[in-house]
Amino acid sequence: MKAFSTLYRTLDGSKRTNQKIAALVAYFRDCPPADAAWAIHFLSGRRIKLGVRRADIKAWAAQEADIPQWLFDESYNAVGDLAETINLIVPAGKETLGHGLTWWIEERLMPLVGATPDQQRCLLVESWKQLDPSGRFLWNKLLTGAFRVGVSRGLITRAVSEALSAPMARVEERLMGPWVPGPGLLAQLGDAASAADPASPRPFFLASPLQDKITDLGPCNEWQAEWKWDGIRCQAVRRGRRAYLWSRGEELVTEQFPEIARQVERLCHDCIIDGEIVARRDGSILPFHELQKRLGRSVVPKRILREIPVALIAYDLLEQDGTDFRDLPLSQRRGHLEELVRPVAGDQIMISPIVEGDWSELEFQRSQAAQNFAEGLMLKRKTSPYRSGRVRGDWWKWKVDPYVIDAVLVQSRRGSGRRAGVFTDHTFAVWKNGVLVPVASAYSGLTDAEMKELNAIIKNSGLEQFGPVRTVKPEHVFELAFEGVSRSARHRSGVALRFPRISRWRRDKVAAEADHFPALEAMITKTPIIKREITGELFPDWPGCGTDPTNQ
Amino acid sequence: MAELLRVTTEGLYCEAGDFFIDPWRPVARAVITHGHADHARGGCASYLASVDGLPVLRARLGADAPISTVAYGETVQLNGVHISLHPAGHILGSAQVRVEHKGDVWVASGDYKNGSDPTCLAMEPVRCRVFISESTFGLPIYRWNHDDIVRSEILDWWTECKNTGRVALLLGYSLGKAQRLLAMVGHDGPGPIVEHAAVASMTKAYREAGVALPQTRVAGEGMPEGGWAGSLVLAPPSVQGTPWIRKFGEISTAFASGWMQVRGARRRQGFDRGFVVSDHADWPGLLEVIAATGAERVLATHGQVAVLSRYLSEKGIDAGPLATRWSGETDGTESEPAP
Ligand SMILES: [Zn+2]
Ligand SMILES: [Zn+2]
Numbered sequence: 001m002k003a004f005s006t007l008y009r010t011l012d013g014s015k016r017t018n019q020k021i022a023a024l025v026a027y028f029r030d031c032p033p034a035d036a037a038w039a040i041h042f043l044s045g046r047r048i049k050l051g052v053r054r055a056d057i058k059a060w061a062a063q064e065a066d067i068p069q070w071l072f073d074e075s076y077n078a079v080g081d082l083a084e085t086i087n088l089i090v091p092a093g094k095e096t097l098g099h100g101l102t103w104w105i106e107e108r109l110m111p112l113v114g115a116t117p118d119q120q121r122c123l124l125v126e127s128w129k130q131l132d133p134s135g136r137f138l139w140n141k142l143l144t145g146a147f148r149v150g151v152s153r154g155l156i157t158r159a160v161s162e163a164l165s166a167p168m169a170r171v172e173e174r175l176m177g178p179w180v181p182g183p184g185l186l187a188q189l190g191d192a193a194s195a196a197d198p199a200s201p202r203p204f205f206l207a208s209p210l211q212d213k214i215t216d217l218g219p220c221n222e223w224q225a226e227w228k229w230d231g232i233r234c235q236a237v238r239r240g241r242r243a244y245l246w247s248r249g250e251e252l253v254t255e256q257f258p259e260i261a262r263q264v265e266r267l268c269h270d271c272i273i274d275g276e277i278v279a280r281r282d283g284s285i286l287p288f289h290e291l292q293k294r295l296g297r298s299v300v301p302k303r304i305l306r307e308i309p310v311a312l313i314a315y316d317l318l319e320q321d322g323t324d325f326r327d328l329p330l331s332q333r334r335g336h337l338e339e340l341v342r343p344v345a346g347d348q349i350m351i352s353p354i355v356e357g358d359w360s361e362l363e364f365q366r367s368q369a370a371q372n373f374a375e376g377l378m379l380k381r382k383t384s385p386y387r388s389g390r391v392r393g394d395w396w397k398w399k400v401d402p403y404v405i406d407a408v409l410v411q412s413r414r415g416s417g418r419r420a421g422v423f424t425d426h427t428f429a430v431w432k433n434g435v436l437v438p439v440a441s442a443y444s445g446l447t448d449a450e451m452k453e454l455n456a457i458i459k460n461s462g463l464e465q466f467g468p469v470r471t472v473k474p475e476h477v478f479e480l481a482f483e484g485v486s487r488s489a490r491h492r493s494g495v496a497l498r499f500p501r502i503s504r505w506r507r508d509k510v511a512a513e514a515d516h517f518p519a520l521e522a523m524i525t526k527t528p529i530i531k532r533e534i535t536g537e538l539f540p541d542w543p544g545c546g547t548d549p550t551n552q
Numbered sequence: 553m554a555e556l557l558r559v560t561t562e563g564l565y566c567e568a569g570d571f572f573i574d575p576w577r578p579v580a581r582a583v584i585t586h587g588h589a590d591h592a593r594g595g596c597a598s599y600l601a602s603v604d605g606l607p608v609l610r611a612r613l614g615a616d617a618p619i620s621t622v623a624y625g626e627t628v629q630l631n632g633v634h635i636s637l638h639p640a641g642h643i644l645g646s647a648q649v650r651v652e653h654k655g656d657v658w659v660a661s662g663d664y665k666n667g668s669d670p671t672c673l674a675m676e677p678v679r680c681r682v683f684i685s686e687s688t689f690g691l692p693i694y695r696w697n698h699d700d701i702v703r704s705e706i707l708d709w710w711t712e713c714k715n716t717g718r719v720a721l722l723l724g725y726s727l728g729k730a731q732r733l734l735a736m737v738g739h740d741g742p743g744p745i746v747e748h749a750a751v752a753s754m755t756k757a758y759r760e761a762g763v764a765l766p767q768t769r770v771a772g773e774g775m776p777e778g779g780w781a782g783s784l785v786l787a788p789p790s791v792q793g794t795p796w797i798r799k800f801g802e803i804s805t806a807f808a809s810g811w812m813q814v815r816g817a818r819r820r821q822g823f824d825r826g827f828v829v830s831d832h833a834d835w836p837g838l839l840e841v842i843a844a845t846g847a848e849r850v851l852a853t854h855g856q857v858a859v860l861s862r863y864l865s866e867k868g869i870d871a872g873p874l875a876t877r878w879s880g881e882t883d884g885t886e887s888e889p890a891p
Binding site for chain 1: 691692693694695813814815816819820822824859862863866
């Protein structure tokens, strides 16, 4: 556990990427392979469901510390983190055991699964006595499922590939697939011979926001334009008549979208399709929060299946019958895709329509994206291969509102007057050198139900409070939309966002996945902000359209 | 029995003796527990303090302030009330105030700690019927390590800074904490020790009082030979984020305070390191001292008032809050949270 504690301290305390990578590489090289596997498991944000009740953990800790439960709770409120509270309160034992990470997980955490509360208590109390302080802190973090440290998957990939002297692309691909921690994991990640699980997805090619002028992209006929949907990115894998749906977070979401899976199984070939899952009813795409009702549950209730029908909008084909298509140009992949999907195309799977036209026509189409229930246009270079990760140049997202970031909620303020007692004003932060830097306050954009839920979370968050302001545990990610970014000496972050508002709650993201500061800096107005044109034709149903609505 | 000490708008008042303890408004007679700004305020017609703390108090209240002093344990009589001061172990000259009238004994603790501190006398619990106790760190999460452990943590960090060509900026309250840190690191450090002017004036007062401290230089005197890198700079926390720290180049910032016990407090304030060093009693310390006074009644103030009162009540002690305006420590003109 010592080596893992040291690694954690470096990752947690350092703001320098190189230092973090060096620490990871050293750890992967020197520790037993099983420890490395568990480290990768937890560092990449995976958890183990142990089935220990939090209330029990608190009660046992209070008993061990020989203090009344209310005093433990007061302490927990002051600390704001259960693992740390236990660490500070429960007296340390006389002798510590020197076992490694794997032992502490496999002998002391895994046996908690399915154990009786009495057995669980024994394991916890023994472990608290036998761990040294820093090891105990980490073990408690793993126990309570709250282990988090500022390491991206990219960083882990780099470190593993460096430690194994294996190509990054290979490691990245293997890390995306289904794997279980174990002594063989490192070898599996790096070894050229061991094939990744065939049912695993390929690294996603990610588009970058378009910031340059559209005409800088060159002739229009070199590009393929499609709608940018507000859905869930998904790779649909068909293997031996079975379908596997993977989200971008490498999560298997097959169970959440059974009707899509059934259609994928009906395809005539094994394949990997890239596309977007959207909620779609009577030909209309539904808002993202409707789609989210399908997520986060192991079994989707019949009612939700009925009320929120979904569809896969297919736009790329990465593989067919074992042949890798990723190096083919997009235009060819598109041809194969159409051929493959056409026989089963319908309400559950459709081919992403191509938006035709020259640049000015596309610009007009883009302004009408909302009419088509899209966020804007995607521009893809027809000759481009399917790359891995966020590589600029070939795939651009050209959103109607180009200014969107994912930020973490860090602070909330109570309203006054009628809104007293309700947290109405929220502060959001993005990552900068490993810490969260507040960049904007926003107070609108959530539905009433979301507001209510968020309020309850903030109230129970238990972190410090100054007057009406409450510090919120940084774990909720929201997408903020705004009209522009400019430099500002008055703001601590150095930038000011124009008219920021909450565009949606990214329940699918954890804090570590929020945007980084350079993304904001890159938006500092290069192009004039394109005004959304609202004309009478666009909104035929708008009463009094064509005149200034505020004059009515 | 009548209340020997009670809170008025001016401060903690002894009616029988007609004097105040650490008043927050100007009064005729003030007994001062120690030199921290929320305890020693100017404008009173006369002050009584421990002789050990005189240079510090002079530095704080001015050379002309009408201060009378007594040695620890020496008794002063005022209208039939016996007043004596006893070491509180908080900072140099800090005192608990024992007040006796017609056989009833009260002790007002001021701020105290019962751990080791090379710069002041150790705390001596005093038997009393009513004990007015501070409760800054009155939660069981607060347990201090022995000074030796913290000392080597600080020295290791300083050495690491030196090896990486950085300045070790150690923040701590300029009165008390800074001098204790100086005495802790002693002459064993890997480089020169530089003081912020606010710290230096207090260190001067400590030296005048005869406390042995390692050699230091004031930041304003200019750069040491060979540059700032590798030196330990002692400054009050208020310098964080000000232009003052720019001249030192690359720095690693650490804060020495009991609050650093909680990881979140350290991270939110953006310190690179936090050293858990406090001049207040930790949880076991509070309970130990309260037990040693033998008090049948405890009035909690200054911090975790509700928690300490409830805990003691459940243990069968008559305990409750003492309403005061002391809400936390401030250090001179700097606005700082309690140390
Ligand atoms: Zn004090
Ligand atoms: Zn105080």
